[in-house]
Amino acid sequence: xxxxxxxxxxxxxxxxxxxxxxxxxxxxxxxxxxxxxxxxxxxxxxxxxxxxxxxxxxxxxxxxxxxxxxxxxxxxxxxxxxxxxxxxxxxxxxxxxxxxxxxxxxxxxxxxxxxxxxxxxxxxxxxxxxxxxxxxxxxxxxxxxxxxxxxxxxxxxxxxxxxxxxxxxxxxxxxxxxxxxxxxxxxxxxxxxxxxxxxxxxxxxxxxxxxxxxxxxxxxxxxxxxxxxxxxxxxxxxxxxxxxxxxxxxxxxxxxxxxxxxxxxxxxxxxxxxxxxxx
DNA sequence: CTGTGTTCCTGTTCGC
DNA sequence: TGCGAACAGGAACACA
Numbered sequence: 001x002x003x004x005x006x007x008x009x010x011x012x013x014x015x016x017x018x019x020x021x022x023x024x025x026x027x028x029x030x031x032x033x034x035x036x037x038x039x040x041x042x043x044x045x046x047x048x049x050x051x052x053x054x055x056x057x058x059x060x061x062x063x064x065x066x067x068x069x070x071x072x073x074x075x076x077x078x079x080x081x082x083x084x085x086x087x088x089x090x091x092x093x094x095x096x097x098x099x100x101x102x103x104x105x106x107x108x109x110x111x112x113x114x115x116x117x118x119x120x121x122x123x124x125x126x127x128x129x130x131x132x133x134x135x136x137x138x139x140x141x142x143x144x145x146x147x148x149x150x151x152x153x154x155x156x157x158x159x160x161x162x163x164x165x166x167x168x169x170x171x172x173x174x175x176x177x178x179x180x181x182x183x184x185x186x187x188x189x190x191x192x193x194x195x196x197x198x199x200x201x202x203x204x205x206x207x208x209x210x211x212x213x214x215x216x217x218x219x220x221x222x223x224x225x226x227x228x229x230x231x232x233x234x235x236x237x238x239x240x241x242x243x244x245x246x247x248x249x250x251x252x253x254x255x256x257x258x259x260x261x262x263x264x265x266x267x268x269x270x271x272x273x274x275x276x277x278x279x
Numbered sequence: 280c281t282g283t284g285t286t287c288c289t290g291t292t293c294g295c
Numbered sequence: 296t297g298c299g300a301a302c303a304g305g306a307a308c309a310c311a
Contacts, residue, residue, distance in 0.1 A: 003304060034287065034306085058305080076305055077289080101289085120288045122305060138306090165282060174306080181304055245304095268284070270302085 002074035004146065004179030005228035007058045010080050015053050017082045017112035018062065022049045027105035033118060034075060038127045044068060045106075045127075057142050057178035067130030071138065075122025085113040142178040146221050151177060153218040156203060157210035163200035167217075168266045170200035177221065183245045184224050186272045190244045190254075191220035195278045196271045197264070244272040252277060 002010070026042045038044075048064040055061065062070040085107055104116040104125065116123070128136050143159060144151040159176040160167075170176050171185035180188065189196050194213060203214040210218075231241060243253050244261050252259040252274040259276025 006304080073305080075288095076303070118288095119290060120303090120305095122288070124306090163281090169282085172305090183304060267282095269304095 002058060002076075002078060003181035003184050004055075004058060005184070005225055005232055007060060007074060007179075008055055008229050009232040010074070011053055011055050011060055014080050014082055014114055017108055017110050017114055018050045018106070019053050020049065020051075021112075022109040023047065023106055024109055025107040027107070029103050029105075033103060033121045033123045033125065035124055035126075037125055041125070041127065045070065056139060056145065057174060058181070059138065061133070069128045069130075069133050071124070071126045071128055071133075071136065072116075073124040073138070075118060075120060075124065077120040078116065078118035078123035081115050081117065083113050083115060085111055141175055143173075143175045144177060146177050146179055146225055151218065151222075153210040153214040156218045156221075157214040158204065158208050160200040160214075161204040161208040162206075165200055166197050166266055167194055167200050167202075168196035168271050171221075172267070172269075176200075179225070180221065182269050182271075183242065184221075184228065186245050187224045187243055188217065188221045190273060190278060191224055192217040193278055195275075196266065196273050244274060247272060 023045050026045050028037060028042050031037065044066070045064070048066050048068075050070075051063040051065055053060065053062050058073060060072040060074075062072070064070060099117060101117050101119045102115050103118055103121070103123075106114040106116075108114060116125075124138070126136075126138070134140060144155055156177065160170050163170055165173075167189060168185055171180050171188065172182065186196065192213070194217060203211055203217065205211060228241070247261045248263045250261050252261060254274065254277045257274060257277040259274040261272055262275055264271050264273070
Protein backbone atom coordinates (compact mmCIF):
# COMPACT_ATOMS: atom_id res chain seq x y z
CA UNK A 1 0.00 0.00 0.00
CA UNK A 2 2.69 2.44 0.74
CA UNK A 3 2.87 5.17 -1.82
CA UNK A 4 3.11 8.80 -0.81
CA UNK A 5 -0.42 9.14 0.63
CA UNK A 6 -0.09 5.98 2.69
CA UNK A 7 3.32 6.98 4.02
CA UNK A 8 1.99 10.41 4.94
CA UNK A 9 -0.94 8.76 6.65
CA UNK A 10 1.39 6.49 8.62
CA UNK A 11 3.49 9.49 9.61
CA UNK A 12 0.48 11.30 11.03
CA UNK A 13 -0.77 8.22 12.79
CA UNK A 14 2.46 7.31 14.59
CA UNK A 15 3.60 10.87 15.32
CA UNK A 16 1.70 11.24 18.60
CA UNK A 17 3.45 8.20 20.00
CA UNK A 18 6.91 9.09 18.74
CA UNK A 19 7.54 12.81 18.45
CA UNK A 20 9.06 14.42 21.55
CA UNK A 21 9.21 10.98 23.10
CA UNK A 22 12.35 9.12 24.07
CA UNK A 23 13.23 5.71 22.71
CA UNK A 24 13.47 3.60 25.85
CA UNK A 25 14.42 0.42 24.07
CA UNK A 26 14.46 -1.18 20.64
CA UNK A 27 13.68 -4.82 19.90
CA UNK A 28 15.43 -5.90 16.73
CA UNK A 29 14.15 -9.29 15.67
CA UNK A 30 16.38 -9.97 12.70
CA UNK A 31 19.66 -8.68 11.21
CA UNK A 32 18.24 -7.33 7.97
CA UNK A 33 15.27 -6.32 5.89
CA UNK A 34 16.07 -5.71 2.27
CA UNK A 35 19.48 -4.62 3.47
CA UNK A 36 21.23 -5.19 6.77
CA UNK A 37 20.39 -2.80 9.56
CA UNK A 38 23.22 -0.29 10.05
CA UNK A 39 25.96 -0.92 12.59
CA UNK A 40 25.05 -0.42 16.24
CA UNK A 41 21.43 0.23 15.24
CA UNK A 42 19.95 -0.45 18.66
CA UNK A 43 22.72 1.32 20.55
CA UNK A 44 22.51 4.46 18.44
CA UNK A 45 18.74 4.69 18.92
CA UNK A 46 18.38 3.81 22.57
CA UNK A 47 17.97 6.86 24.80
CA UNK A 48 17.47 9.24 21.90
CA UNK A 49 14.54 11.60 21.71
CA UNK A 50 12.71 11.88 18.40
CA UNK A 51 12.69 15.59 17.67
CA UNK A 52 10.61 15.47 14.51
CA UNK A 53 9.05 12.95 12.16
CA UNK A 54 8.88 14.10 8.54
CA UNK A 55 8.40 12.55 5.14
CA UNK A 56 10.32 12.85 1.89
CA UNK A 57 8.75 11.00 -1.03
CA UNK A 58 8.02 7.52 0.40
CA UNK A 59 10.65 7.82 3.13
CA UNK A 60 9.93 8.55 6.78
CA UNK A 61 12.64 10.57 8.52
CA UNK A 62 12.90 10.61 12.31
CA UNK A 63 15.26 13.33 13.54
CA UNK A 64 17.05 12.29 16.69
CA UNK A 65 18.44 14.47 19.47
CA UNK A 66 21.89 13.11 18.63
CA UNK A 67 21.65 14.79 15.23
CA UNK A 68 21.37 11.49 13.43
CA UNK A 69 18.33 10.69 11.29
CA UNK A 70 16.49 7.39 11.26
CA UNK A 71 15.46 6.79 7.64
CA UNK A 72 12.66 4.29 7.04
CA UNK A 73 11.04 2.94 3.90
CA UNK A 74 8.01 0.64 3.93
CA UNK A 75 8.83 -1.20 0.72
CA UNK A 76 5.89 -3.16 -0.66
CA UNK A 77 4.36 -4.60 2.46
CA UNK A 78 5.77 -2.60 5.37
CA UNK A 79 3.46 -1.18 8.00
CA UNK A 80 3.53 0.39 11.45
CA UNK A 81 1.12 -0.07 14.25
CA UNK A 82 0.98 1.57 17.64
CA UNK A 83 0.14 -0.50 20.70
CA UNK A 84 0.00 0.18 24.40
CA UNK A 85 3.32 -0.98 25.77
CA UNK A 86 2.33 -3.25 28.60
CA UNK A 87 5.56 -5.14 28.59
CA UNK A 88 8.35 -3.45 30.45
CA UNK A 89 11.12 -2.87 28.00
CA UNK A 90 14.47 -4.42 28.64
CA UNK A 91 16.21 -7.70 29.03
CA UNK A 92 13.82 -10.57 29.50
CA UNK A 93 10.79 -8.47 28.71
CA UNK A 94 7.97 -10.37 27.14
CA UNK A 95 7.60 -9.21 23.53
CA UNK A 96 4.48 -7.13 23.00
CA UNK A 97 3.77 -9.00 19.79
CA UNK A 98 3.98 -12.47 18.35
CA UNK A 99 3.57 -11.97 14.61
CA UNK A 100 6.67 -13.42 12.92
CA UNK A 101 6.78 -10.42 10.59
CA UNK A 102 7.13 -7.90 13.42
CA UNK A 103 10.77 -7.04 12.78
CA UNK A 104 11.38 -3.92 14.86
CA UNK A 105 9.68 -2.62 18.00
CA UNK A 106 10.33 0.88 19.31
CA UNK A 107 9.45 1.19 23.00
CA UNK A 108 8.70 4.86 23.56
CA UNK A 109 8.58 6.96 26.72
CA UNK A 110 5.04 7.90 25.64
CA UNK A 111 4.01 4.46 26.89
CA UNK A 112 3.43 3.23 23.36
CA UNK A 113 5.26 0.61 21.35
CA UNK A 114 5.58 1.34 17.65
CA UNK A 115 5.87 -1.91 15.72
CA UNK A 116 7.26 -2.30 12.22
CA UNK A 117 5.72 -5.25 10.39
CA UNK A 118 6.85 -6.26 6.89
CA UNK A 119 6.11 -9.75 5.47
CA UNK A 120 8.04 -9.29 2.23
CA UNK A 121 10.92 -7.47 3.89
CA UNK A 122 11.38 -5.02 1.05
CA UNK A 123 11.51 -2.26 3.64
CA UNK A 124 14.65 -0.39 4.60
CA UNK A 125 15.93 1.24 7.76
CA UNK A 126 19.12 3.24 7.95
CA UNK A 127 20.79 5.69 10.32
CA UNK A 128 22.27 8.77 8.73
CA UNK A 129 24.92 10.82 10.56
CA UNK A 130 24.29 14.52 11.21
CA UNK A 131 24.75 16.64 8.12
CA UNK A 132 24.81 13.71 5.71
CA UNK A 133 21.10 13.50 4.98
CA UNK A 134 21.06 15.40 1.67
CA UNK A 135 23.85 13.23 0.32
CA UNK A 136 22.25 9.95 1.29
CA UNK A 137 22.05 7.75 -1.83
CA UNK A 138 18.35 7.11 -1.31
CA UNK A 139 17.50 10.79 -1.11
CA UNK A 140 20.04 12.63 -3.20
CA UNK A 141 18.58 11.74 -6.57
CA UNK A 142 14.92 12.29 -5.71
CA UNK A 143 12.92 14.71 -7.81
CA UNK A 144 10.55 17.36 -6.46
CA UNK A 145 7.99 16.66 -3.78
CA UNK A 146 4.72 16.56 -5.77
CA UNK A 147 2.65 18.55 -3.30
CA UNK A 148 5.19 21.33 -2.94
CA UNK A 149 5.42 24.49 -5.01
CA UNK A 150 8.63 23.12 -6.50
CA UNK A 151 6.54 20.75 -8.54
CA UNK A 152 4.48 22.23 -11.35
CA UNK A 153 3.92 21.87 -15.08
CA UNK A 154 7.25 23.52 -15.85
CA UNK A 155 9.21 21.17 -13.59
CA UNK A 156 7.38 18.13 -14.96
CA UNK A 157 7.95 19.17 -18.56
CA UNK A 158 11.61 19.89 -17.95
CA UNK A 159 12.14 16.48 -16.37
CA UNK A 160 10.37 14.71 -19.25
CA UNK A 161 11.88 16.73 -22.05
CA UNK A 162 13.10 14.41 -24.77
CA UNK A 163 12.33 11.29 -22.75
CA UNK A 164 11.59 8.32 -24.96
CA UNK A 165 10.07 6.28 -22.17
CA UNK A 166 6.32 6.14 -21.60
CA UNK A 167 4.36 8.58 -19.45
CA UNK A 168 3.61 5.78 -16.99
CA UNK A 169 7.27 4.84 -16.61
CA UNK A 170 8.20 8.50 -16.25
CA UNK A 171 5.76 8.96 -13.37
CA UNK A 172 7.24 5.94 -11.60
CA UNK A 173 10.74 7.40 -12.00
CA UNK A 174 11.45 8.99 -8.63
CA UNK A 175 13.84 11.46 -10.25
CA UNK A 176 10.98 12.97 -12.24
CA UNK A 177 8.60 13.32 -9.32
CA UNK A 178 9.09 11.68 -5.94
CA UNK A 179 6.42 9.63 -4.25
CA UNK A 180 4.16 8.28 -6.96
CA UNK A 181 3.85 4.51 -7.23
CA UNK A 182 1.98 2.10 -9.43
CA UNK A 183 -1.51 2.99 -8.21
CA UNK A 184 -1.37 6.76 -8.23
CA UNK A 185 0.55 6.90 -11.51
CA UNK A 186 -2.40 5.14 -13.16
CA UNK A 187 -4.86 7.34 -11.32
CA UNK A 188 -3.16 10.60 -12.28
CA UNK A 189 -2.94 9.68 -15.95
CA UNK A 190 -6.63 8.90 -15.92
CA UNK A 191 -7.58 12.21 -14.32
CA UNK A 192 -5.39 14.03 -16.83
CA UNK A 193 -6.97 12.12 -19.71
CA UNK A 194 -3.60 10.90 -20.98
CA UNK A 195 -2.85 7.47 -22.37
CA UNK A 196 -0.14 5.75 -20.31
CA UNK A 197 1.77 4.47 -23.33
CA UNK A 198 2.47 7.83 -24.94
CA UNK A 199 6.03 9.03 -24.78
CA UNK A 200 6.87 11.29 -21.88
CA UNK A 201 8.37 13.78 -24.29
CA UNK A 202 4.90 14.95 -25.35
CA UNK A 203 4.73 17.01 -22.16
CA UNK A 204 7.33 19.48 -23.38
CA UNK A 205 8.24 21.45 -26.45
CA UNK A 206 11.72 20.72 -27.85
CA UNK A 207 12.90 23.74 -25.89
CA UNK A 208 11.54 22.22 -22.68
CA UNK A 209 8.55 24.48 -22.18
CA UNK A 210 5.40 22.82 -20.80
CA UNK A 211 2.65 21.87 -23.19
CA UNK A 212 -0.99 21.84 -22.16
CA UNK A 213 -0.80 18.16 -21.21
CA UNK A 214 1.91 18.96 -18.65
CA UNK A 215 -0.41 21.42 -16.89
CA UNK A 216 -3.17 18.85 -16.82
CA UNK A 217 -0.90 16.09 -15.55
CA UNK A 218 0.82 18.15 -12.85
CA UNK A 219 -2.56 19.28 -11.56
CA UNK A 220 -3.92 15.73 -11.72
CA UNK A 221 -1.00 14.40 -9.67
CA UNK A 222 -1.57 16.95 -6.93
CA UNK A 223 -5.31 16.37 -6.99
CA UNK A 224 -5.05 12.59 -6.78
CA UNK A 225 -2.50 12.63 -3.94
CA UNK A 226 -4.31 15.29 -1.90
CA UNK A 227 -7.56 13.40 -2.27
CA UNK A 228 -5.97 10.15 -1.15
CA UNK A 229 -4.34 11.76 1.88
CA UNK A 230 -7.51 13.44 3.07
CA UNK A 231 -9.55 10.32 2.57
CA UNK A 232 -7.08 8.22 4.53
CA UNK A 233 -6.84 10.77 7.30
CA UNK A 234 -10.58 10.74 7.66
CA UNK A 235 -10.37 6.99 7.94
CA UNK A 236 -13.04 6.86 5.33
CA UNK A 237 -12.47 3.50 3.69
CA UNK A 238 -14.53 2.28 0.80
CA UNK A 239 -14.59 -0.89 -1.25
CA UNK A 240 -12.39 0.55 -3.98
CA UNK A 241 -11.34 4.14 -3.70
CA UNK A 242 -9.71 4.17 -7.11
CA UNK A 243 -10.90 5.40 -10.48
CA UNK A 244 -9.05 2.89 -12.64
CA UNK A 245 -6.64 0.86 -10.51
CA UNK A 246 -7.82 -2.72 -10.04
CA UNK A 247 -11.03 -1.99 -11.95
CA UNK A 248 -10.44 -4.25 -14.94
CA UNK A 249 -13.50 -4.47 -17.22
CA UNK A 250 -15.52 -2.10 -15.06
CA UNK A 251 -17.14 0.92 -16.70
CA UNK A 252 -15.13 4.13 -16.82
CA UNK A 253 -16.30 6.50 -14.10
CA UNK A 254 -15.69 9.65 -16.10
CA UNK A 255 -18.92 11.46 -16.94
CA UNK A 256 -20.34 10.66 -20.35
CA UNK A 257 -17.49 8.23 -21.09
CA UNK A 258 -18.62 4.90 -22.54
CA UNK A 259 -15.27 3.12 -22.09
CA UNK A 260 -14.37 0.27 -19.80
CA UNK A 261 -11.13 -0.13 -17.92
CA UNK A 262 -8.29 -2.09 -19.48
CA UNK A 263 -5.06 -3.41 -18.09
CA UNK A 264 -1.69 -3.57 -19.77
CA UNK A 265 1.82 -4.32 -18.63
CA UNK A 266 4.50 -1.67 -18.73
CA UNK A 267 7.92 -2.31 -17.33
CA UNK A 268 6.66 -5.50 -15.76
CA UNK A 269 3.90 -3.74 -13.85
CA UNK A 270 0.17 -3.43 -14.40
CA UNK A 271 -1.25 -0.20 -15.73
CA UNK A 272 -5.00 0.41 -15.62
CA UNK A 273 -6.57 2.94 -17.97
CA UNK A 274 -9.61 3.83 -20.04
CA UNK A 275 -8.84 3.54 -23.75
CA UNK A 276 -11.68 5.91 -24.63
CA UNK A 277 -11.10 9.02 -22.54
CA UNK A 278 -7.34 8.68 -22.11
CA UNK A 279 -5.61 9.81 -25.28
C1' DC B 280 23.65 8.60 -20.10
C1' DT B 281 19.22 6.15 -21.39
C1' DG B 282 15.93 2.59 -21.23
C1' DT B 283 14.75 -2.17 -20.04
C1' DG B 284 14.83 -6.39 -17.46
C1' DT B 285 15.93 -8.94 -13.14
C1' DT B 286 16.02 -9.58 -8.41
C1' DC B 287 15.11 -9.48 -3.44
C1' DC B 288 10.85 -12.06 -0.24
C1' DT B 289 6.29 -13.93 1.32
C1' DG B 290 1.32 -13.97 1.11
C1' DT B 291 -2.97 -14.11 -1.52
C1' DT B 292 -5.74 -15.22 -5.32
C1' DC B 293 -6.94 -17.69 -9.44
C1' DG B 294 -7.57 -21.53 -12.64
C1' DC B 295 -7.51 -26.34 -13.21
C1' DT C 296 -10.00 -29.44 -1.43
C1' DG C 297 -5.40 -29.29 -3.29
C1' DC C 298 -1.85 -27.42 -5.95
C1' DG C 299 1.00 -24.77 -8.91
C1' DA C 300 1.19 -20.37 -11.26
C1' DA C 301 0.62 -15.65 -11.41
C1' DC C 302 0.66 -11.59 -9.15
C1' DA C 303 1.25 -7.84 -5.50
C1' DG C 304 1.48 -0.94 -3.66
C1' DG C 305 9.35 -0.55 -4.51
C1' DA C 306 13.71 0.35 -5.95
C1' DA C 307 18.64 -1.03 -6.60
C1' DC C 308 21.29 -3.14 -9.82
C1' DA C 309 23.07 -5.33 -14.25
C1' DC C 310 23.23 -4.91 -18.87
C1' DA C 311 22.51 -3.53 -24.06
